[in-house]
Amino acid sequence: MEDKDNLHLYAKKSKLNLVEECYESLGWQKTAQEENKRYEDLVDLSFERPHKINNKDDLQLLQIHMEHHLNKLGRIERRKYFKSLIFGVSLCILGLYMLLSGVLMLACLHYKPTFLALGVGACVVSLCILALDAYIAKHLIAKEKQQFKEENEKILQDLQTMRNKAKQYREVEDERC
Amino acid sequence: MKDVNEVKIGKVSQAPGFDAVKIKTEFNAFGFMKTCWLLLTIFLQFVVLMLSYMYLHELFQWLSLASIIISVSTCIYVLSSDKNGLIKGVWIFFLLVCFMFAYILFFASDEHILFVPSKKRYKKIYAKTDKHIDKQLSFEKVDKKVASDCKYLQNIGKFVAYDGTRAKYYPSGAKMFDDVLEDLAKAEKYIFIEFYIISDGVLLEKTLKILKEKVDQGVDVRIIYDDMGSYGTFKRKTKRRIKKMGIKLRSYNKMIPVFSMALNFRDHRKFVLVDGKIGYTGGANLADEYVNEKRMHGYWKDTAIKIEGNAVNAFVLAFLRQWEFLTKEEQDYEKHLNLAQTFSNKQVVAPFVDGIDYKPAIARDVYINMIANAQEKVWIMTPYFIPDDTILDLLKNKARSGVDVRIVLPDVADKKYVYIVSRNNAERLLDAGVRVFTMTHSFVHAKMCLTEYSAVVGSINFDQRSFCQQFESGVYTNDNQVLSDIEKDYQDTFAKSCEVTVKNRRRNKLSNRVLAGVFRLASPFM
Numbered sequence: 001m002e003d004k005d006n007l008h009l010y011a012k013k014s015k016l017n018l019v020e021e022c023y024e025s026l027g028w029q030k031t032a033q034e035e036n037k038r039y040e041d042l043v044d045l046s047f048e049r050p051h052k053i054n055n056k057d058d059l060q061l062l063q064i065h066m067e068h069h070l071n072k073l074g075r076i077e078r079r080k081y082f083k084s085l086i087f088g089v090s091l092c093i094l095g096l097y098m099l100l101s102g103v104l105m106l107a108c109l110h111y112k113p114t115f116l117a118l119g120v121g122a123c124v125v126s127l128c129i130l131a132l133d134a135y136i137a138k139h140l141i142a143k144e145k146q147q148f149k150e151e152n153e154k155i156l157q158d159l160q161t162m163r164n165k166a167k168q169y170r171e172v173e174d175e176r177c
Numbered sequence: 178m179k180d181v182n183e184v185k186i187g188k189v190s191q192a193p194g195f196d197a198v199k200i201k202t203e204f205n206a207f208g209f210m211k212t213c214w215l216l217l218t219i220f221l222q223f224v225v226l227m228l229s230y231m232y233l234h235e236l237f238q239w240l241s242l243a244s245i246i247i248s249v250s251t252c253i254y255v256l257s258s259d260k261n262g263l264i265k266g267v268w269i270f271f272l273l274v275c276f277m278f279a280y281i282l283f284f285a286s287d288e289h290i291l292f293v294p295s296k297k298r299y300k301k302i303y304a305k306t307d308k309h310i311d312k313q314l315s316f317e318k319v320d321k322k323v324a325s326d327c328k329y330l331q332n333i334g335k336f337v338a339y340d341g342t343r344a345k346y347y348p349s350g351a352k353m354f355d356d357v358l359e360d361l362a363k364a365e366k367y368i369f370i371e372f373y374i375i376s377d378g379v380l381l382e383k384t385l386k387i388l389k390e391k392v393d394q395g396v397d398v399r400i401i402y403d404d405m406g407s408y409g410t411f412k413r414k415t416k417r418r419i420k421k422m423g424i425k426l427r428s429y430n431k432m433i434p435v436f437s438m439a440l441n442f443r444d445h446r447k448f449v450l451v452d453g454k455i456g457y458t459g460g461a462n463l464a465d466e467y468v469n470e471k472r473m474h475g476y477w478k479d480t481a482i483k484i485e486g487n488a489v490n491a492f493v494l495a496f497l498r499q500w501e502f503l504t505k506e507e508q509d510y511e512k513h514l515n516l517a518q519t520f521s522n523k524q525v526v527a528p529f530v531d532g533i534d535y536k537p538a539i540a541r542d543v544y545i546n547m548i549a550n551a552q553e554k555v556w557i558m559t560p561y562f563i564p565d566d567t568i569l570d571l572l573k574n575k576a577r578s579g580v581d582v583r584i585v586l587p588d589v590a591d592k593k594y595v596y597i598v599s600r601n602n603a604e605r606l607l608d609a610g611v612r613v614f615t616m617t618h619s620f621v622h623a624k625m626c627l628t629e630y631s632a633v634v635g636s637i638n639f640d641q642r643s644f645c646q647q648f649e650s651g652v653y654t655n656d657n658q659v660l661s662d663i664e665k666d667y668q669d670t671f672a673k674s675c676e677v678t679v680k681n682r683r684r685n686k687l688s689n690r691v692l693a694g695v696f697r698l699a700s701p702f703m
Contacts, residue, residue, distance in 0.1 A: 005470070008201040015197045039192035044201075057349045060469045061673065064476040064618045067198055074196030 003051035010042050022066045025163035026059050055169035073155045080148050084140035091133035098126035200472040208409025222436035230278050248276035261565035286438035299534035302498050309510045313337045322550040322630050323655045334539050338527040341519035342486030344656045348666040350461030351468040353481035360451050361387045367397040369450040369496045375402045376410035376464035392423040403444040404428040427503045445647035447636045453516035456489035458650045460622045474620035475589040482634040482652045486517050491528040524656035532648035540637040541644035551628035554581040556667050558625040562599040563640040573609035588615040594696045601693035604684040614674035627663050631655045
């Protein structure tokens, strides 16, 4: 009976096809797929491949590189609008705080002209901040979307190159010892 | 029929922080807890001892004065000792800063005091078994530099060079263990195995399956493992199972929960010896991560060498001496030596070992001699680069003289504090023209040095632990095929690595230099 290597891993459901393609290009054959017991967005996968395979060392290193790229893909997707979110939320909080302060000043201290003016000013500034926030966030989101698209394409291209390389390794015999 | 609105209790919708894919690795919780408990116990003992001693200083004024005098005297002793500059510097720093108790630590760890009984026993064993050492090869037709390196090995450690021995280089642990398992299955007389780390896992199970068959066939199977290296990963249940199979198992320097500097001295050798005819050594231990069966620190890059022929005698002798030391039983050396055939190969193969029983530091000096004699290239591969200033200066001078000096380090760290110092040491050499590479997404565990005329492959890191505190093994050779294979592997590795330059080195950051400086205080123990 041929000696087989086994591999068990967790994969994100949204990346399942890509993960399977990558591992299959490295010579792994899927033997099992199960729903993860803890997380709904994960699956448990099992693979096997012959222990003796051409250029195994290169394939193992390539596997590490592929996993790195797959995880990078997942990471940039998770953090797609990270900067715009942080920026937007921070400015929004500032704007709301200013608005709340202005409204409070108008409601409680309107009998004093200074606070009346401050209250109105705060409300105006807060509205400006909120408008600016919406405007900048929209542009940031568009920019991040574009950046994500470019990075995503590059990683997918790199993964394709690696899959081709893996197929080449499997077909060619290892010349080293 | 299931209600689609049924709440799934216990299941979370999204795995937090999960990117795309993760290899399932079994977390050895029991081993982790056991290690933590041991470290905590030892640390607490150390703290209690130090606090007690400091309290005594408060009670007895004269003790402080006595401590200062003893510390200064110890500094003078250290300065006049034959320790290397780095170790001297670190100890003098501690002796002056922590004058109240540092001298106690120094004398508790000094090999002239700590290991006197052990060294006496080793000396006795060596004196008794030196007669089994083979005759030295004639160096008439051997390159002068090779002859000089081999003469050093013979003069200092009585390690002879052999011809008529075949050698084969392995660029990975996986390739080595594939052949190891095949050769173990063919054993007829004995199998001797010595590893720093033996871990439960797929590789160990495959090995034990074959060893059990061999024991049933009457083959003498013996295993030595280091207790610290295998702590928490080599389970007691497995050890009991191995002993039940009839395999003789011994641990080196048992880990006990008592504060002792002796715990620092380990058996770092890696041997697989079959019938006195075949011998393997290298960087790989008997654990799944060394063959990339288990994911730890990225891709695990290791190397090994196999020797066939009478050169295996040197390793068999070393193993049996260690076995005699551990068991206190006299061994039949004659029965286990001179069993190999002679091959037509005229290249030199010189296996050697090092340890606290040898003086001076043989492995370090072998590296120094090779680097000093090199005229064209010095290529080094090591996971930890913490040599003393002699080696650093030698490498700088070689690079400045036009020799192609390259160092390959890991990209992924297993111990961050060691990695910071290693990287910092390597980056200090960039200004002299040394080239430094880090193998991308990999942990380089290989220990190798290649020059244009020779190579060493073994278990010897470029650090103080390997040079001064551990038992090590290596093979020195000028075998053309081996040199060519090693060079090909290096070229392959360079292609898979990132080169560190003066512009992008981490040392450029002040924080990195400060951290490295602080961690370097622990260099003798790294």
